Amino acid sequence: xxxxxxxxxxxxxxxxxxxxxxxxxxxxxxxxxxxxxxxxxxxxxxxxxxxxxxxxxxxxxxxxxxxxxxxxxxxxxxxxxxxxxxxxxxxxxxxxxxxxxxxxxxxxxxxxxxxxxxxxxxxxxxxxxxxxxxxxxxxxxxxxxxxxxxxxxxxxxxxxxxxx
Amino acid sequence: xxxxxxxxxxxxxxxxxxxxxxxxxxxxxxxxxxxxxxxxxxxxxxxxxxxxxxxxxxxxxxxxxxxxxxxxxxxxxxxxxxxxxxxxxxxxxxxxxxxxxxxxxxxxxxxxxxxxxxxxxxxxxxxxxxxxxxxxxxxxxxxxxxxxxxxxxxxxxxxxxxxxxxxxxxxxxxxxxxxxxxxxxxxxxxxxxxxxxxxxxxxxxxxxxxxxxxxxxxxxxxxxxxxxxxxxxxxxxxxxxxxxxxxxxxxxxxxxxxxxxxxxxxxxxxxxxxxxxxxxxxxxxxxxxxxxxxxxxxxxxxxxxxxxxxxxxxxxxxxxxxxxxxxxxxxxxxxxxxxxxxxxxxxxxxxxxxxxxxxxxxxxxxxxxxxxxxxxxxxxxxxxxxxxxxxxxxxxxxxxxxxxxxxxxxxxxxxxxxxxxxxxxxxxxxxxxxxxxxxxxxxxxxxxxxxxxxxxxxxxxxxxxxxxxxxxxxxxxxxxxxxxxxxxxxxxxxxxxxxxxxxxxxxxxxxxxxxxxxxxxxxxxxxxxxxxxxxxxxxxxxxxxxxxxxxxxxxxxxxxxxxxxxxxxxxxx
Amino acid sequence: xxxxxxxxxxxxxxxxxxxxxxxxxxxxxxxxxxxxxxxxxxxxxxxxxxxxxxxxxxxxxxxxxxxxxxxxxxxxxxxxxxxxxxxxxxxxxxxxxxxxxxxxxxxxxxxxxxxxxxxxxxxxxxxxxxxxxxxxxxxxxxxxxxxxxxxxxxxxxxxxxxxxxxxxxxxxxxxxxxxxxxxxxxxxxxxxxxxxxxxxxxxxxxxxxxxxxx
Numbered sequence: 001x002x003x004x005x006x007x008x009x010x011x012x013x014x015x016x017x018x019x020x021x022x023x024x025x026x027x028x029x030x031x032x033x034x035x036x037x038x039x040x041x042x043x044x045x046x047x048x049x050x051x052x053x054x055x056x057x058x059x060x061x062x063x064x065x066x067x068x069x070x071x072x073x074x075x076x077x078x079x080x081x082x083x084x085x086x087x088x089x090x091x092x093x094x095x096x097x098x099x100x101x102x103x104x105x106x107x108x109x110x111x112x113x114x115x116x117x118x119x120x121x122x123x124x125x126x127x128x129x130x131x132x133x134x135x136x137x138x139x140x141x142x143x144x145x146x147x148x149x150x151x152x153x154x155x156x157x158x159x160x161x162x163x164x
Numbered sequence: 165x166x167x168x169x170x171x172x173x174x175x176x177x178x179x180x181x182x183x184x185x186x187x188x189x190x191x192x193x194x195x196x197x198x199x200x201x202x203x204x205x206x207x208x209x210x211x212x213x214x215x216x217x218x219x220x221x222x223x224x225x226x227x228x229x230x231x232x233x234x235x236x237x238x239x240x241x242x243x244x245x246x247x248x249x250x251x252x253x254x255x256x257x258x259x260x261x262x263x264x265x266x267x268x269x270x271x272x273x274x275x276x277x278x279x280x281x282x283x284x285x286x287x288x289x290x291x292x293x294x295x296x297x298x299x300x301x302x303x304x305x306x307x308x309x310x311x312x313x314x315x316x317x318x319x320x321x322x323x324x325x326x327x328x329x330x331x332x333x334x335x336x337x338x339x340x341x342x343x344x345x346x347x348x349x350x351x352x353x354x355x356x357x358x359x360x361x362x363x364x365x366x367x368x369x370x371x372x373x374x375x376x377x378x379x380x381x382x383x384x385x386x387x388x389x390x391x392x393x394x395x396x397x398x399x400x401x402x403x404x405x406x407x408x409x410x411x412x413x414x415x416x417x418x419x420x421x422x423x424x425x426x427x428x429x430x431x432x433x434x435x436x437x438x439x440x441x442x443x444x445x446x447x448x449x450x451x452x453x454x455x456x457x458x459x460x461x462x463x464x465x466x467x468x469x470x471x472x473x474x475x476x477x478x479x480x481x482x483x484x485x486x487x488x489x490x491x492x493x494x495x496x497x498x499x500x501x502x503x504x505x506x507x508x509x510x511x512x513x514x515x516x517x518x519x520x521x522x523x524x525x526x527x528x529x530x531x532x533x534x535x536x537x538x539x540x541x542x543x544x545x546x547x548x549x550x551x552x553x554x555x556x557x558x559x560x561x562x563x564x565x566x567x568x569x570x571x572x573x574x575x576x577x578x579x580x581x582x583x584x585x586x587x588x589x590x591x592x593x594x595x596x597x598x599x600x601x602x603x604x605x606x607x608x609x610x611x612x613x614x615x616x617x618x619x620x621x622x623x624x625x626x627x628x629x630x631x632x633x634x635x636x637x638x639x640x641x642x643x644x645x646x647x648x649x650x651x652x653x654x655x656x657x658x659x660x661x662x663x664x665x666x667x668x669x670x671x672x673x674x675x676x677x678x679x680x681x682x683x684x685x686x687x688x689x690x691x692x693x694x695x696x697x698x699x700x701x702x703x704x705x706x707x708x709x710x711x712x713x714x715x716x717x718x719x720x721x722x723x724x725x726x727x728x729x730x731x732x733x734x735x736x737x
Numbered sequence: 738x739x740x741x742x743x744x745x746x747x748x749x750x751x752x753x754x755x756x757x758x759x760x761x762x763x764x765x766x767x768x769x770x771x772x773x774x775x776x777x778x779x780x781x782x783x784x785x786x787x788x789x790x791x792x793x794x795x796x797x798x799x800x801x802x803x804x805x806x807x808x809x810x811x812x813x814x815x816x817x818x819x820x821x822x823x824x825x826x827x828x829x830x831x832x833x834x835x836x837x838x839x840x841x842x843x844x845x846x847x848x849x850x851x852x853x854x855x856x857x858x859x860x861x862x863x864x865x866x867x868x869x870x871x872x873x874x875x876x877x878x879x880x881x882x883x884x885x886x887x888x889x890x891x892x893x894x895x896x897x898x899x900x901x902x903x904x905x906x907x908x909x910x911x912x913x914x915x916x917x918x919x920x921x922x923x924x925x926x927x928x929x930x931x932x933x934x935x936x937x938x939x940x941x942x943x944x945x946x947x948x949x950x951x
């Protein structure tokens with residue numbers, strides 16, 4: 001299939017151009033319009049050459065993610081995969097939140113700190129488990145724009161009066 | 165890329181398109197984006213006729229100040245509710261999805277969408293949703309208008325309201341899936357060498373629309389989920405007497421539905437950018453500005469929703485929304501002036517497609533201006549929920565979207581079927597639609613300013629004169645639609661052979677046979693670097709080479725013009 | 738193919754052969770867009786809760802007191818750890834297939850599905866307990882939590898539904914892996930499922946804090 005696609009059109013049997021040529025094919029001198037087109041195509045080909053590598057580079061530089069067995073954290077090498085280290089951090093943060101909510105007395109800062117901890121956990125998952133650190137920036141934008149939007153919308157809903 | 169060699173020789177005419185597809189091909193599951201595109205268009209046009217019939221019934225009822233056609237106000241409520249729901253969710257949005265489906269891969273020189281199966285799935289959600297929507301009229305019709313405000317939609321409407329909500333839910337899922345498909349296709353399937361800034365503006369418009377769909381439609385999905393729960397599971401999210409809050413619905417609904425206005429009009433603006441340039445033989449004026457203003461509209465569109473709620477919002481919160489609503493007129497204005505700059509001094513051919521685009525320009529400006537009027541709080545409080553609003557929204561959605569759809573139909577019908585639509589019938593269609601539309605909806609401005617509320621079947625006798633004008637004109641408008649239907653039926657059999665590129669257009673969808681083969685292009689299509697480079701000598705050569713490859717039209721599209729080859733050379737200066 | 742006008746559907750299938758890298762990129766981008774729309778739909782449900790929490794803190798405080806005794810908050814905490822672990826199992830599975838270890842992938846993803854299943858079962862147990870306390874989805878006139886229940890159940894149950902879908906998807910991935918559909922260079926299917934599953938996890942992280950702790 002791919003090969004047939006590459007065949008120039010006029011070489012194909014049954015193609016409309018060779019079926020009924022109005023002018024004899026012996027004509028060698030190209031009309032001026034065709035020359036103009038040839039020039040246009042050359043410049044086009046040059047443009048494609050320039051643009052093509054850039055267009056494909058970012059898409060196919062395949063991220064390798066974290067397949068290693070060690071993690072470097074604050075300059076120290078930990079003999080665990082990155083994913084496991086993140087998992088431990090998630091667990092610690094959850095315990096911390098639980099302790100804040102259930103063990104310690106509540107203060108003015110309790111809720112903001114808990115929200116911050118939860119946000120950190122979410123960010124850890126998104127950043128490491130969902131590979132936003134190594135994947136295309138467009139993916140990060142795809143997540144960020146609606147998140148910002150719904151935060152604003154929720155904020156608006158919080159300030160409008162309710163109950164009617 | 166370089167595999168297409170330009171044959172040197174005369175210009176052959178394309179043979180009559182062979183009967184390649186049977187009607188049954190369009191009734192089956194298919195993953196070909198061209199078939200899906202046509203399925204979308206035909207399906208939504210059927211719903212347009214249904215919604216139009218409901219509109220005719222509404223106008224018939226409003227001929228006299230009293231109840232005559234319907235026996236109760238409830239029946240009238242169901243008429244305009246289903247009319248609104250059908251026209252918005254089953255006509256305009258899927259129709260543009262159909263255009264996008266057919267054209268985006270072709271314009272990008274791709275063989276299909278990124279996810280053909282998902283594409284078909286998104287389409288096949290529409291027929292069941294349509295059945296649910298129309299079926300809702302049989303089991304206690306929805307009566308809360310297309311906005312479905314509670315408590316009307318939770319405590320008062322019949323079971324049909326639940327069905328309609330489910331239908332809209334399905335349609336929302338369908339359009340989200342479609343939009344995801346569009347965005348991925350546009351980002352990843354452009355041919356090598358086509359940057360974002362070389363995409364046709366229709367593709368830009370679909371991109372902006374799809375971004376809105378992905379981010380806004382879920383608001384409606386969430387709101388509808390709560391609404392359906394309220395109706396069937398005994399929750400009271402929107403029942404103010406039992407711990408609920410009706411304003412929550414209004415906010416969530418307009419979070420979606422204001423951006424949805426742009427979902428409905430941005431693709432139309434994309435159609436216009438393509439049609440106006442092609443038929444006036446001039447490059448688009450301010451390509452980047454037109455492209456970016458689509459994105460600007462998409463962005464600012466998320467910040468204006470509360471201007472629909474000026475009467476229900478606390479006063480301190482109104483001002484910011486007045487300001488943003490004024491701001492959003494700016495990118496729209498950029499587009500309007502760019503289009504005017506485009507046709508200014510062009511070699512305008514008054515084809516039917518061009519006429520409808522010009523119709524859009526004039527009517528949409530009226531809708532835009534009344535939109536700015538409505539954004540002003542004092543005026544808005546005065547005309548809120550009157551016929552002024554009805555007039556405004558129809559000038560935007562009919563004078564805007566539907567005119568653009570008609571324009572697109574006349575412009576791309578040759579590509580889709582291989583035959584031209586009849587120009588004479590097309591002009592009649594335009595004239596009747598234009599006049600019928602104008603005299604239906606323009607008097608509504610006055611009716612509204614005089615104080616006639618919308619959504620009522622019984623009105624004061626003093627409004628009867630203007631209402632009669634509107635009703636009679638609306639019947640003209642309704643009948644004019646059948647000129648298009650007749651035109652399509654006639655032209656499918658006997659229309660002029662279109663050839664590959666009857667409009668001498670430079671975008672990629674014309675660089676293949678009409679209709680395109682299953683793989684869209686034979687080999688890789690050669691892209692012209694500037695999609696709107698009309699008037700360049702290279703453009704004339706490019707068009708010439710397309711004719712040589714794929715065949716020229718049997719006869720020129722407009723009878724009083726010289727032969728196509730001559731037209732090309734002419735347009736080269 | 739020699740005839741330009743042959744129009745047959747099988748050709749459309751044969752014509753488009755995107756490379757594995759292209760396919761993976763397309764799939765991942767589409768999944769992110771889908772997740773973007775999920776963000777919004779969850780936000781609507783969460784916002785109804787947040788607004789209620791803001792205006793009726795005393796009802797929420799009562800709810801928190803009500804779930805102090807066993808199982809209450811501890812059941813939910815166990816659930817949270819289950820979901821975090823399942824997310825971890827998910828990425829470890831992805832790591833295994835990237836290293837070329839298909840058996841490792843199958844083991845880890847099966848663990849993911851198992852943990853997800855336990856989560857759903859425990860959530861059912863929790864809902865039963867709560868309904869005994871008078872917290873119901875419908876408007877319950879006789880309870881202290883008249884209109885709290887719906888705002889509590891809507892986001893959590895919607896999340897639970899996503900977990901159920903995720904478990905089914907995980908089983909599908911295991912099924913595919915057993916049939917050898919994934920290799921060290923072709924694992925887009927696993928990665929895309931991972932994105933979904935982690936997103937469900939992130940939603941739970943937010944819900945857990947917002948509903949049970951704040």
